[in-house]
Amino acid sequence: MKRYVVRRVLLAVPTLFLVSVMVFALMRFMPGDVATRMVEGHAYAPTLAALRHDLGLDRPVHIQYLDWIGGIVLRGDFGQSYWTRQPILDEFGRRFPVTLELALLTILVSVALGVVIGIVSAARQDSASDYVGRVLAILALSVPYFGLAVLVVVLPSIYFKWTPVWTYVAFTVDPLENLKIMLVPALVFGVTRAGPVMRIMRSALLDVLRQDYIRTAWSKGLAERPIILRHALKNAMIPVISLIGLQMPLYIGGSVIIESIFRLPGVGLFFFEALTRLDYPVVQSVNLIIAAMVVALNLLIDLSYAFLDPRIRY
């Protein structure tokens, strides 16, 4: 186990190195030039050359890369925004809890809905409830979450003079108010993500239910509930957990639109605005932090398999 974890952490290093090189290079391939925009539209410096020097953009590209990555590795310094000159880590730290909370609530909603409907569908295969569950899953899959979000915000404002949009309050300030604000976006995002969870849950459970040890359980005269919940579900959860791990970047990416519609001050908008302003250090550092998180989360998920299925050994 220990060796496995160490090996995985070591493997993460080349992964993150590749991510850092790619995002660094891609930013520089983006059309437009950040220095031109900052000087011609915003007068951050008297001349283009002066600003390039100020931002360090006049140095060779590999030096710029080493300076950025060196700051992170050696000093834990993720740099500062070209435009606001504020430390990136501060802003990220302020905003990340919002996105994380949204992601966790979304996962909670999608898993709760997807797993329950998936279990019912699998346990009652080809019954009316199975068909209803499958139709709901396809519906959830085919409705884009951003479209649903706009409808949820706009329709009640027209018909009931009410809309589920509030001004954000942090959980630490007022937990109840915070949950009220986060609930609707999490539901919207969660419902649309519950579709794939339900479908994976259903097929995995059907697969498990056909295995020998389940047949043995039936033959021992066990009731349906303990067979499904105690014996089958744990094994059937492995692909569901994998799916959640794979969907993690989607929660961060999708948060741009959800955060924008429900006016939540999360990482999504911070990242998106930095991208449109060609704020290289912000895009690079935020990307790297999120990549590191995804890598870490996938490691945790892999380790959780051992808990779900004791036959798995590392």
Next chain:
Amino acid sequence: MARRARSSSCLLLAGVLLGSLVAAGPALAQSGAQPKRGGVIRIAEREAPGLDPHLSISFLTHSYVSLSYSQLVRFPNGPEQKSPTDFSILPDLAEKWAVSKDGKVYTFSLRKGVKFHNKPPVNGREVTADDVKYSLERFMAKSGFRDRFEPVTGIDVVDRYTVKITLKEPYAPFLNHLASPSFCAILPREAEEKFRDFNNPDAVIGTGPFVLKSYEKGVRMVFERNPTYFVKGFPYLDGVTIDITPDAAARLAVLRAGKAELPHVWGWISPEEARSLKQTSPEMSITPYKVIGQGFIYMRTDQPPFNDVRVRRAVSLAIDRKSWNDALLFGEGCVDAGPVPCALTDWKLDAAKIEPAKAKYAVGYDPAEAKRLLAEAGYAKGFTMPIYHWPGYVVPWRNYYELAAEDLGKIGITVELKPEEYGKYISTTALGKYDKAAMGPSTPFTEVDDFLFGRFYPELPTNQSHVADGELTKMLVAQRRELDPKKRRQIVDDIQRYLADKAYYVYVPQWPQYVAHPPYVKGFRHHDGYGLGMRLLYTWLDK
């Protein structure tokens, strides 16, 4: 003594005192609506890219910080304004000013006893002439709008309350630029020394009607009434909050749901949104305003084929402006949109007053004649041209690009629409760095000079069509040097007559903006320009 000697040679042009402001109260009372004090107005709007008025040209930055800053002079607002484009000059921090006979020296006398907001490190100290010199010199060094002060050669402190600005030549747009909200905000030097620039919310320390109390990034800006604002009794509101709402549908939804008073920093919604809002929320106050705005196809007139006036005229004659107006703008738009925008009524010479044979090349629609002109210019089989653009501009821009391609296709010009990423568009194409042709809107300037000199003077980045026309250039310079408004108007009229058949830019219809808010918001009137503070000075809530 030296100042007295100089001022005796000065011609006092303006001295409108506080009276005009104080008179606003009784004027409102006579109209039957007695303003009530109190209440907070909530505005749903996007986040500004920064707060430093010199480090951003964003209308959001300028509007937000205009709540907290004052200038030397300002435009009329609320009950003072005759129209949304009334750009007469009123005193702000300057109590009065004088202009020398040769038009090159402006002497401003500051109000005494005006205090900055009581925030560290400034702590409510008095505004002096040093602050004016510091702020205007910073504007000249840093602002993206700094070329407006190009004729300024010196800013001198005469005494604690007097500032003298010297120009190299007479410059008619000068006071208008000084009055443009927040470009020339008077800032305290200590704040920059402590916070490096004015982007930090703690550095937003001015003398304006509202004090920035808190700013939670991505969430909300909270402004409170400035208790020491130099116009006694104003503002009526206790405060202003900006709830950061990036999404347009959400902004309209919070207005409908009673969670915001303004769905946009100036209350703007499009004609299409106005129609929908009238249906769903008939109680809303929805007022159309003809606002300064302009859009056009711009071309490399220094290169073939657009260096041939016949080709440019053909492009202009191909555009069916009336159909665009009917189809997309409910017929409410203005088809005679350039070179001076429709709303700039003090300067606009309508196409109807120009010789029809020339005006048709500015506003006419005649595809047969367009084809004939193309053939005459040697393009009987037409040609292919790109139209570079940013597809993200608000409705109806996306349709505009497509309609332009369609209309030009009818005369044999094949258009390749070339969408660009915003950053690339705004830092290259919009500054004249493109191949053949492009299309997009203009910044809604408040001074006619920006639409003429800025758009047509050789080599300027805002001269997007690369115009270099000797005869025109002379007139462009003459109008900005003429200080007599009537004589200047004549030159501006001559320029418009001259430009009518040149088709350097092909203007497309301009639409009105609707200002929407609940009926209990009173006294909020639209005024063109990047300001908000003065509009909210006279705004009150009747609830």
